[in-house]
Structure formats: structure tokens, C-alpha cells
Amino acid sequence: MSQPSKQPIVLMYHGIVSEWTALPKTREVGADLYDVPTVHFMEQMEWLKANQYRVKIFEDGMPAPGEHEVVLTFDDGEMNNYDQALPVLKKCGFPAYFFAIAKRVGERGYMGWDELRAMHKAGMAIGSHGFSHEILTNLLDSQVEEELRASKRYLERNLNIPIDAFSVPRGFCNNRIIRMAYDAGYKQVFITDHPRALRIECLSRIAVKPNWSLERFELALIGEVPIMEQIKSWSIRIAKRVFGSNIYDWIRKMLLKI
Numbered sequence: 001m002s003q004p005s006k007q008p009i010v011l012m013y014h015g016i017v018s019e020w021t022a023l024p025k026t027r028e029v030g031a032d033l034y035d036v037p038t039v040h041f042m043e044q045m046e047w048l049k050a051n052q053y054r055v056k057i058f059e060d061g062m063p064a065p066g067e068h069e070v071v072l073t074f075d076d077g078e079m080n081n082y083d084q085a086l087p088v089l090k091k092c093g094f095p096a097y098f099f100a101i102a103k104r105v106g107e108r109g110y111m112g113w114d115e116l117r118a119m120h121k122a123g124m125a126i127g128s129h130g131f132s133h134e135i136l137t138n139l140l141d142s143q144v145e146e147e148l149r150a151s152k153r154y155l156e157r158n159l160n161i162p163i164d165a166f167s168v169p170r171g172f173c174n175n176r177i178i179r180m181a182y183d184a185g186y187k188q189v190f191i192t193d194h195p196r197a198l199r200i201e202c203l204s205r206i207a208v209k210p211n212w213s214l215e216r217f218e219l220a221l222i223g224e225v226p227i228m229e230q231i232k233s234w235s236i237r238i239a240k241r242v243f244g245s246n247i248y249d250w251i252r253k254m255l256l257k258i
């Protein structure tokens with residue numbers, strides 16, 4: 001299974017953690033399944049640098065695909081992004097997207113306004129990850145609007161910068177949600193897996209896993225997925241569709257632990 005050739009490779013990170021990292025108490029179910037150790041993250045960034053990858057953020061609208069290009073994204077806005085990821089990115093001269101959950105800015109374990117401002121000053125793009133991290137496909141139109149628009153407004157007001165990118169909380173999306181995100185003024189919408197029925201352009205992402213070797217990381221950059229992982233993600237996708245979010249969380253946890 002490869003990424004659609006129309007878009008650049010976009011990697012999705014969440015927590016970047018060392019042994020000493022204090023994690024937020026209000027983390028999402030299964031967030032630990034995406035915690036990449038700082039040493040792995042460092043190796044991955046150094047590999048990109050050594051192999052002359054261009055790490056991009058988009059100035060305007062949807063990107064044109066490019067050879068040897070990659071986009072880095074971080075969801076949830078945890079403080080470890082500032083403590084652990086930012087120094088590595090700065091050292092490599094790489095920009096990245098950081099998607100903050102508006103309601104959690106400044107909560108214990110999450111970046112506050114000062115950290116987000118410092119990120120922006122260092123050349124990083126700040127995006128919205130919804131107001132409360134609710135699964136948007138469970139909400140009424142008016143509630144989805146609120147999640148999309150209120151988070152954008154709140155981040156823009158406090159940071160005094162335009163918020164052009166949106167990352168769909170927990171990956172649940174459909175045509176309605178994506179259309180509403182563009183209508184709310186976002187220029188780039190990032191999702192996780194691309195649902196087959198999705199007809200509107202958006203950026204699907206590859207989740208970098210904690211146990212990835214550098215070889216596995218290299219495979220991701222050419223859009224390759226080992227066969228066992230394809231079967232797993234296929235099962236997870238079916239579970240997501242058939243069982244909805246609660247049982248899906250449990251099944252995902254089981255499958256990702258194998």
C-alpha cells in the first residue's frame with residue numbers, strides 16, 4: 001500500500017519522550033502507542049538531513065508534490081514537543097507543524113502560549129487540533145463548526161498569527177467534516193488514513209511508531225508498508241468503521257501491541 005502519489009510524504013508524531021518526560025494526566029486513550037523515544041526521533045531527523053531531504057511547511061493552499069520532500073507534524077501540543085522535539089528540529093534546521101488542542105493550551109503537560117509563540121518564532125507552523133479533541137464525526141454540524149472555528153479564533157487571538165492548518169482529532173473524518181474545515185478558513189487539512197469514500201483533497205499522514213527501526217523509517221519515506229503492518233492497519237480500519245470509537249480504541253490497542 002503506498003501513499004497517493006499526488007501528495008508529499010507527511011509523517012505524524014505525537015509525544016517525543018525520554019525516560020524523564022512527565023506526561024500529561026489528561027492524555028488520550030492509547031496516546032502512549034505513539035510516543036517516539038527522543039533518541040529515535042534524533043536518529044530519524046539526522047537521517048533526513050544526511051540524505052538531503054527537504055522538510056517543508058506549506059506557504060499557501062495545498063502543496064505540489066516533490067521528490068525527496070517530507071512534512072513533519074505533531075498532534076496534541078504536549079510539552080514534550082517543546083522540550084524534546086524542538087531542540088532537535090532547530091539543530092537540523094527543519095520546520096514542522098504543531099497541532100494544539102485549543103482547550104488544553106497551558107494545561108499541565110501541554111504547551112502554553114509562551115511555548116507556542118517560541119515555536120512560531122523558531123519557524124514552526126502552529127495549527128489547530130480542534131477545541132476539545134472531540135471526535136468530529138460524532139458531533140452535530142453546529143458542534144463541528146464550533147470545534148473548527150472557535151479553536152482557530154482562540155489560537156489566532158492569543159498568538160496573533162493566522163492558523164491555516166487543521167489536523168482532524170483522532171482521524172475520524174468524512175466529506176462533511178473536511179468540507180466544513182475548508183469552509184472555516186483552513187488551507188490545509190491533515191488526516192490519518194485516507195477513507196476510501198473521501199472525495200475532498202486533504203493530507204493523509206503516516207504515523208511514526210515507537211518501535212520503528214531506522215530501516216522501517218526509511219521504508220515510510222518511500223511510501224512502503226511491510227505486509228504484516230498492512231494487514232494490521234486494514235483490521236484497525238475495519239474496526240473503526242464497524243464498531244465506532246469505543247470498541248475501536250480497544251481493538252487498536254490490542255493490535256498495535258502485537
Ligand SMILES: [Zn+2]
Pocket residue numbers: 028075076129133169170
Ligand atoms: Zn490528537
